Amino acid sequence: MPTFQRARSEEQRELRRRAILDTTAAMLDETPVGEVSLNELSRRVGLAKSNVLRYFESREAILLELLDRAWKQWADDLPALLDREIAADAPVGERAERLVDVLVRSLEGRRVLCDLFSAQAGVLERNVSAEVAGRWKRTALGNVDAMAALLRARLPELGDAAVVFTAQVVMMVGAVWTHARPSAAMLDAYRADPALAAYRLDFAPALRDVLTTLLTGTLARTATA
Structure with missing residues (x-):
């Protein structure tokens, strides 16, 4: 599981967004849309749920x-x-x-x-x-x-x-x-x-x-x- 330091540049923020999207895409390969949760996504991407919500509102x-x-x-x-x-x-x-x-x-x-x-x-x-x-x-x-x-x-x-x-x-x-x-x-x-x-x-x-x-x-x- 990756861990991230706080993103301080636009490039770092874009890397976080891409990691969140790619991790969610991998989850969708395993499970239906209705079973994808923010808690599991946060665990897999290595960010607190509150930090995930800094990049995507939901x-x-x-x-x-x-x-x-x-x-x-x-x-x-x-x-x-x-x-x-x-x-x-x-x-x-x-x-x-x-x-x-x-x-x-x-x-x-x-x-x-x-x-x-x-x-x-x-x-x-x-x-x-x-x-x-x-x-x-x-x-x-x-x-x-x-x-x-x-x-x-x-x-x-x-x-x-x-x-x-x-x-x-x-x-x-x-x-x-x-x-x-x-x-x-x-x-x-x-x-x-x-x-x-x-x-x-x-x-x-x-x-x-x-x-x-x-x-x-x-x-x-x-x-x-």
């Missing part, structure tokens, strides 16, 4: 920064995947189907990102100041705009609706992720009643169905606008 503020980091990494990785899978001269239906497939497959291995998306509105945006909330919302909107441009370049038929569609994708990822991870009690209920078990969601197929329906409807609306 646990949620830390997690929002990590959500931004993971979101940007996802967006950085998408162009190569999209270019490999989507032929520019393919029919719109084929391009739409492949776009959804790329989005779903690109998210299957990003457990932390999906977990953070699922916690964004209900948890992460709650225990923060108006300043942090506003800064985060501007960042999130920038991420949506950047991703919308990526998708619109491969599916120009989306037009201006690409931004709304992208924002809806993020919301659907969080919602499907939550429902695809039932509680222990619900798992017991599924085991006890096979009729209920039929309604258990598998993340990738469920997300593919939802995004296909969403994209099909969006393209239909833009075609008649």
Whole structure:
């Protein structure tokens, strides 16, 4: 466990911030968002909890920064995947189907990102100041705009609706992720009643169905606008 002396320069403060973020990211690799605590983070990073809160106003503020980091990494990785899978001269239906497939497959291995998306509105945006909330919302909107441009370049038929569609994708990822991870009690209920078990969601197929329906409807609306 590292130990730190009091940060006296901007460079030292930035090193502390980075250590806190990197330590929290490592914790997220081991445990769900809801189980990440400031007490354990403080112990791992080698700072008192009060000192951690000098750099970030709350646990949620830390997690929002990590959500931004993971979101940007996802967006950085998408162009190569999209270019490999989507032929520019393919029919719109084929391009739409492949776009959804790329989005779903690109998210299957990003457990932390999906977990953070699922916690964004209900948890992460709650225990923060108006300043942090506003800064985060501007960042999130920038991420949506950047991703919308990526998708619109491969599916120009989306037009201006690409931004709304992208924002809806993020919301659907969080919602499907939550429902695809039932509680222990619900798992017991599924085991006890096979009729209920039929309604258990598998993340990738469920997300593919939802995004296909969403994209099909969006393209239909833009075609008649």
